[in-house]
Amino acid sequence: xxxxxxxxxxxxxxxxxxxxxxxxxxxxxxxxxxxxxxxxxxxxxxxxxxxxxxxxxxxxxxxxxxxxxxxxxxxxxxxxxxxxxxxxxxxxxxxxxxxxxxxxxxxxxxxxxxxxxxxxxxxxxxxxxxxxxxxxx
Numbered sequence: 001x002x003x004x005x006x007x008x009x010x011x012x013x014x015x016x017x018x019x020x021x022x023x024x025x026x027x028x029x030x031x032x033x034x035x036x037x038x039x040x041x042x043x044x045x046x047x048x049x050x051x052x053x054x055x056x057x058x059x060x061x062x063x064x065x066x067x068x069x070x071x072x073x074x075x076x077x078x079x080x081x082x083x084x085x086x087x088x089x090x091x092x093x094x095x096x097x098x099x100x101x102x103x104x105x106x107x108x109x110x111x112x113x114x115x116x117x118x119x120x121x122x123x124x125x126x127x128x129x130x131x132x133x134x135x136x137x
Contacts, residue, residue: 013037013054014123017047017061017073018089027119031060034120044068044076051077056084058127063090063103071103085126089114 014036018024024040031038039054041047045068047061059077061070068076074086088103091112103109110122 011037012057012127013039014058014060015047015051015054015056016040017042017044017059017065017070019043019062019065027060030116030119031123034116034123036123044070044073047073048076051080056081058085058087058123060087060089060123063088063109064092085129087122087126 012035014031016024016027016031016038018027018040019042021042024042028038028040039050039056041050044061044065047059048068050056051059056077059074061073063070065073070088070090074084074088078084078086085108087108087110089110089112090103108122108126110119114122
């Protein structure tokens with residue numbers, strides 16, 4: 001049986017943590033156009049504040065951010081919501097992220113740049129618990 005695809009009626013909420021303002025605004029529009037509700041934060045700290053008062057179905061976070069990085073944000077959010085799906089994004093290679101201990105093996109990573117179709121597909125895969133959560137080389 002194939003996993004169902006989220007629809008706008010499903011009211012799936014994506015919390016986006018991205019410190020680049022222009023890119024964050026573009027992503028918010030893209031995620032909403034794909035049919036997902038979106039909350040956005042400019043930092044890990046702001047994302048935690050938002051998550052403390054709003055239900056979140058998926059965390060989409062940049063790996064490298066000033067202050068709290070994406071991995072620390074994911075770990076802290078998962079301490080509250082154990083099975084929270086997380087989709088990391090970065091312009092850095094998987095190897096450099098794992099070498100810097102910023103991303104554990106098996107994490108879902110979306111490489112920048114990406115298009116709207118890939119973003120939607122990867123969000124749906126993360127929500128369904130399928131798709132590439134590839135181990136790192």
